[in-house]
Amino acid sequence: MTHYTQVGIIGAGPAGLLLAQLLHQQGIRSVVLENRSRERVESRQRAGLLEQNTVDLLRQAGATDRLDQQGLVHDGVILSYNGQRHRIDLAKLTGGSRVTIYAQTEVVKDLIQLRLNTGEPILFEAEATSIDGLDGNEPMIQYTHNGESHTLICDFVAGCDGFHGISRQTIPESLTTAYDNVYPYCWLGILAKVPPSTHELIYAYHDRGFALHSMRSPEISRLYVQCDVTDTLADWPDERIWAELQLRLGTVGWTLMEGPILEKTITPMRSFVSEPMQYGRLFLAGDSAHIVPPTGAKGLNMAVADTGQLFHALMDWYQNGSASELANYTACCMRRVWRVQEFSNFMTELLHHNPNKTPFEAQLQASRFNQLITSQMASTVVAENYVGLAAKRASEAQQSVNFHV
Ligand code: APR
Ligand code: PHB
Secondary structure, three states: OEEEOOEEEEOOOHHHHHHHHHHHHOOOOEEEEOOOOHHHHHHOOOOOEEOHHHHHHHHHOOOOHHHHHHOEEEOEEEEEEOOEEEEEEHHHHOOOOOEEEOOHHHHHHHHHHHHHHHOOOEEOOEEEEEEEOOOOOOOEEEEEEOOEEEEEEOOEEEEOOOOOOOHHHHOOHHHOEEEEEEEEEEEEEEEEOOOOOOOOOEEEEOOOOOEEEEEOOOOOEEEEEEEOOOOOHHHOOHHHHHHHHHHHHOEOOEOOOOOOEEEEEEEEEEEEEEEOOEEOOEEEOHHHOEEOOHHHOOHHHHHHHHHHHHHHHHHHHHHHOOOHHHHOHHHHHHHHHHHHHHHHHHHHHHHOOOOOOOHHHHHHHHHHHHHHHHOHHHHHHHHHHHHOOOOOOHHHOOOOOOOOO
16 A cells, blocks of 8 residues: 655654654654554663753653653762762753653653654554665655555655664665774663662772663662673573672762662663765664764663754755755764764773773773863863753754755
């Protein structure tokens, strides 16, 4: 069967869902295609730290009712180096910016509910299999749903289908440049039924490896511990996880409260960027174009920032008949993407034990941490990046890419 819409959106993660809602508010029709079930999408555990820019855009989308009730607003963050703690006062150092702890899973649930309330199409277990006609005015997404093949003809395709989706692969390889960095360690993450032992997040370097204490609510803690790339969950019984967390997060006069572990997952650590983020009438947003290691908590925030940029560019087209913001999409995103890549890499290398590092590199790492403790300027740079730099609008970009419609 053939269907028509204005914007065909592949993927019901934060990027695709938010774009659909922002477009709906402006009367632009879209279809969201998601290859997983609703239950699966709503139960995937991801990170949970929102920058102010992210909260602002979710507010604009009308998606903050639960976030306002349940989100935990944090003024600061704690870094620890072998038990020596240093608090970064985010609000003070950035002129009042804060971060909000609210799980990505909950953001996704809220956006799905909003979409369902609009009555506009969101198809679960609908797999996009190819995208064609991107150099013309009527790109097409082929997809399967309920065992049948369908074609969705649209004005634009939003490739919000994550790192393993088809959108990025649709751009001819000869036109793309990919930048990739795989880290020699992973994160083992747990959800535990125990009140957080800290009011603010603790990111800890320890000679035995990194650990992070985050939270989901006053009753549920979220913790991570660095593990080896070859480790499996079988290598990490609950007792070992708590023992390592106690050691790595520990400091004099403080105890980590333990409780039943509800969930365990191992996540690889990778930095990846693919350029350009646009090919003809296909625009990538979020993980489909770039991923970061989770140390800076930027994955979701970058996906939301791309979405805001793409939304403005599409509205420039639909409301003003102008293609200039669409043409500048890659250039605008890339400035922010590379800043965030650098920060995520900095935080990752600062806080992890790299089994391959030389004694020289180990000294540099310690020296970087000392600089953070002793220099307000150094802490301010971290604070500014952590809370998120103000979004750069398309009009500020100096470069442009070829985009003909
Ligand atoms: N057809 C339809 N849907 C697809 C296809 C396909 N061929 N391929 C992938 N998808 C779906 C995935 O099932 C997923 O639900 O696209 C969605 C992409 O969502 P995310 O992976 O959440 O990506 P994004 O919206 O960019 O959000 C980025 O998610 O992975 C985290 O750390 C990341 O926080 C970041 C955020
Ligand atoms: C989380 O709460 O899951 C979280 C918080 C901060 C990070 C990564 C993950 O940097």
